[in-house]
Amino acid sequence: MSLYNLDKILKPQSIAVVGATDRPKSLGRSLVHNLIKGGFKGDIYPIHPKKPEIMGIKAFSSLQMVKKPIDCAVICTNIKTVPAIMQQCVDLGIGGTVIISAGGKEVGPEGEALEKEILAIAEKGGVRVVGPNCLGVVSSQANMNASFAHIMANPGNLAFISQSGAVCTSVLDFAAQEQMGFSHFISIGSMLDVDFGDLIDYLGNDPEVKSILLYVEMINNHRKFISAARAVSRVKPIVVLKSGRSQAGAKAAQSHTGSLVGEDAVYDAAFKRAGIVRVDTLGDLFGCAELMAKQPRPKGPRLAIVTNAGGPGVMAADYLASYGLEPAPLSEETFAKLDAICPPIWSKSNPMDLTGAATPETFKKAIDICCHSKDFDAVLIMLPPMAMFSSVEFAKDIAEALFDLDFPTFAVWLGGKEMEAGRKILNQSGIPTYPNPEGAIRAFHYMYTYGRNQEMLQEIPSETSQNAAIDPQKAREIATRALENKESLLTEVDSKNLLRAYGIPATLAKVAESAKEARAMAAEMGFPVVVKLHSKTITHKSDMGGVVLDLRNENEVVKAFNTIQAATREYDPEAHFGGVTIQPMIRQKGQEVILGVKRDPDFGPVIMFGMGGVMTELFKDRAIGLPPLNHLLARRMIEETKVYRLLKGYRNIAKVNLDQLEEIMVRLSQLVIDLPEIAELDINPLLLTPGWASALDARVMISPAAEPSPLHLSISPYPAEYEGFRETKTGHKLFIRPIKPEDAPMMLELFETMSQKSIYNRFLRKVTVLDRDTLVRFTQVDYDRDLALVALDLSGHKPTMVGLTRLSGDPDGVSAEWAIVVGDPWQEQGIGAMLMNVAIETGKKRGLKRLWGYLMAENKGMVALHKRFGSKLTKTKDGKKYQAVYDLDQ
Structure with a gap:
């Protein structure tokens, strides 16, 4: 359902509390009290079978007796009564529910059966469900506290989603202390219906939400989660604390890969692929949240550390080094400015220890120099308790000096009660404070990691060509034969034949x-x-x-x-x-690595790369990735490992052919995409040399697949089913296929063929250069929600992109934004009409109900084309554009 009816829960105009009461210390009383105290401006309808009034508000004996529209029902009665209440919600057209009641699947089979009954009723009536077994929902935007939390969240731009109610209340307490504000506080409990993916999509579309925090115990719909997170993390940070770092699942594995790839490592890989920052502790989540809520994100790793005591500066530098970073060096210009104001005995390097001889004025000037220097991406200010230094007055000075500065600054006010007043002043002024250097450095590192991950995810892969053909049919025959013979372990001969079917070199056996x-x-x-x-x-x-x-x-x-x-x-x-x-x-010397695959019960197949041979499990040097892989993602996996230093050449050790290794990893990825029956796979060792590579040993475990390809994957692979040749009315034969990340150069060439008028008609604004970010956004699509189909002319010495049609799926899952582009040299040849047909057919295949988009009114050709195809055209208020809507059921 995704975003359907979520507004009824998060922006309701009216709320019914089923189970409301005025009994002290009861859930029903807390819910009504919090709605009133929170300032909810909509209608509140307490539901109680006997009471005519609760807490000064008219009560009703049942939902039916309200006789007015109800957007959301908050239910806190015994869970055994919830199926009947849910049926009432369906009958009355109530769009959203929040089930506080516990006693569902967490208590066993009986509770699980109740949850299934509730969900079946809700789904039939289109009612959305948050919970059960949850704290409730808080939206400061709507002045709504539909929870039994003890306090209301301060208004702000952070959204917090948690499976644990206790974690929610802990974060609320901390937020109040640190003067942090939240737009939403959502406890989702058992995730019977509304889950992390739905809420990430919803909050991602809310311009008031700047960052999203998650406390995760488990994820149910993994594909939806990753799809939503990949889309949203490009525009706003997502930070997750995932509990349960169990290795129990790995112990049962029969392969090297299985024993090295535990559940937690797979979550790490999934979060990284989705662009999410993972933190390790609740304290880190708080610290990272505070930095995100109060300060702009650092653009790089260059940190300035300013203090008047040597010890804390050294501690901060040491902790920075544990992340592979170091304090940014001082340029000659910055050094000269600092040296002119600092005591003669200052450290003359970063960390900048101004020493105890520095006055508050000197300290303030040094901070100002660093904040305006091009040497740094962020500034950490550290102050220990000192008799000659008033931490309160200095905090006031710093808060005033940094008030309008759009530059990441944060502070460590070392000490206990003596420093509390100063911390409070800084927090109220939007400057995050930390009790020690370690917490501050961790928060900085997490935010820098987010930026770095986004850069990596948005790199443009180089164009590649596969020289060796693949034979999916042969691989399928090997797997089918083994399953028919009830054999779970392929022999080494069959394992190597399986690899060779995908062009992966293996020694003869x-x-x-x-x-x-x-x-x-x-x-x-x-x-x-x-x-x-x-x-x-x-x-x-x-x-x-x-x-x-x-x-x-x-x-x-x-x-x-x-x-x-x-x-x-x-x-x-x-x-x-x-x-x-x-x-x-094989006598030739080379480097031994391992490549492996494991079928994770949640995320589907995962791919592992690392140090191979007899040292595999001893050193546990490995990187994990989710298919599908391209060459760039394969290279990033290789670079994560320690063995990479050997592979790229080290002292007298020759560099191996890394391009070939990447190609092997991409082919292995395609193998597991096509063959969901692979439960585990080891290539160990894969011998790499400067000139060639070969699998010296291989083993493959096979078992029936729970889902067919590509549904067994967490990330939708390249949808080859949309490939095919089309012919225009003028007889122009073009190859239509989904766009690939490697298409960025061709996309740029297409853009360069277009006049300013054509560009204006496509982008609805003046665009002179197709920048890197736009190229990435157009070519690196999530095939689950977006699909761009390019038209290629293959008649020349290389493929030429002559046009494309793009369907950008709306989060509601039933509609998509629609656009068509044709390069100027190929216009008026019927390519636009052909792409229109392609878009309509594709939309129907994907189960969409409608396509929509905007056209410039002066774009006569495209307006005429839409009219010919039967699109409904509505002029915008300014008269300059049309909104075109095409009903796919027509």
Whole structure:
């Protein structure tokens, strides 16, 4: 349902409290009291079967007796009564509900059955549900405190969403102390209906909300969550505290990848891919929230540390170093300005220890110099208690000096009660304060990380070409055969054939079922060779003596066969022994890495890269990513690991072919997109050299897929089903396909063919340059919600983009904004009409009800085209534009 009827909960005009009472210390009384005290300006309808009045407000015996429109019902009765109440809400057309009542799935099967009954009734009637088992909803925008929280949130621009009511009240307490303001406080409890994805979408579209904070225990609809977060995090920060760093799931895994990729690591990868900043503690969430609420985001990592005591400055620098950062160096200009005002014994470097000899005036001037210097992205001010320094007066001076300055500044007022008054002054003035350097540096680092993550996510990938073809049908046959034979573990031969089907290089492996066959195969292959166990049940061959290396003659091969056969019987008499595989011994030196896949129960397949060979589980040097991967995302995964330093060349170690490694990772990503039956996969080791790469060993675990491709993924992959050739009325044959991130150069070339008039007609404003951010926004789309289809002319020496149509999905899930662009050289050739048909067909395929967009009234050609296709055109108030709406059911 997404945004449908959420306004009824978050911006209601009327609220009914079902279970209202005036009994002291009851939920029903707290809810009514908070609505009144919070200043809710709409109608409040307490529902009580017997009381005519509650807290001075007329009460009603039932919802039916209200006889007036009700936007939202807040329900706090016994959960067993909720199904009947929900049916009343449906019958009365009440759009939103907040179920405070506990006793749902958290108590067991009976409660879970009740929740299912409630949801079925609500869905049938289009009623949205927050909860059950929640604290309620607070919106300072609407002066609404529809919760049983003990205090109302101060007005502000932060939104907070939490699964825990206790965490909500803790944050409210802290916010009041630190003078932080919130636009929304939403406790979502069991997320029976409204979940994180819905609320991120809703708050992302609210211009009054500048940042979103989440306390997460679990996520139910992972694909919706990531889609919403990816869209919103581009325009406003999302910070999450995720509890439950359990490794229990990893212990049951049979592969190296499974044991290295625990639940928490997958959440980390998902948050990073969505552009979310993850914090580790509630204190960090508070600290990060305070910095976001009160200050602009730092544009980079260059921090100035200004203090009058050496120790705190050193502590701050040390903590900064733990994140791989260091205090920004002073330019000659900044140094000269500081040296002219500071005591002779000041540190002359950053951290800037002005020493105890510095007067408050000197301290204030130094801060001003740093805030106006081009050397820094943020300034941290630290003051310890000092007899000759009034922290209160200095706080007043700082607050006044920084009042109108749009530059990130924050403070550490070290000490206890003596410093509290100064902290309060700074907090009231919008300057965040922290009790110690560690908290301040952590908050700064988290905010810098958000900016860096956004930059990485918006980088434009280079154009690439796949030289090796893929054979999805062959891979499908291997998986199907194994499932039909009820085999969960593919043999090494089948595992490598699966990889080769996707162009992933792997060493040759031939199966010998007897010692005689092994002797003959080895002689034919040429020595030296490797002999490995061929089994459908044993996963780790090395652990039980199932691998013998560097065999130089036939006798050694026969001996190895017999040894492996005996070792298998000793290891497990019931284990399958299918003979051995004969493989060439690779002598060339290189770097061993591991590539793996694990099917996460929540996020679907995840991909791992890291240090390989026998050191895999010892060093646990790995990076995790979610498919689909492109070359840029693959490179970022590689760069996260320590082994990357070796791969790019280190001392006498040669650089490997990183481009080929990226290509292998992209192909592995495509394999897991196409084959949801892959439960676990290891390529260990993948040997990398300067000239080539090859999988020396591979194992794949197969099991039936819960969902078909691509529904098993958390991020929608490239939708190849929209590819195809189209012909215009003039006989111009064009290839239509979804846009790719790599299309940015072609998009820029298309823009350069357009006149200023054409550009104005497309953007509805003057645009002279297609900047990088716009290019990224147009080419890096979330295929779940947006789809741009490009028209390519393939007749030349390289593809040329001649036009495109774009459908930008609205959060309601039923409509999309619609635009068509055709380059000037290709206009009046029927391409616009062809793209119009493509857009309409695509909208219908995606289950949309309508397409809409704006046209310049002077754009006669496009206006005529819309009229011909039957769009409804409505002129805007200024008469300069039309709104075009196309009903897809017509």
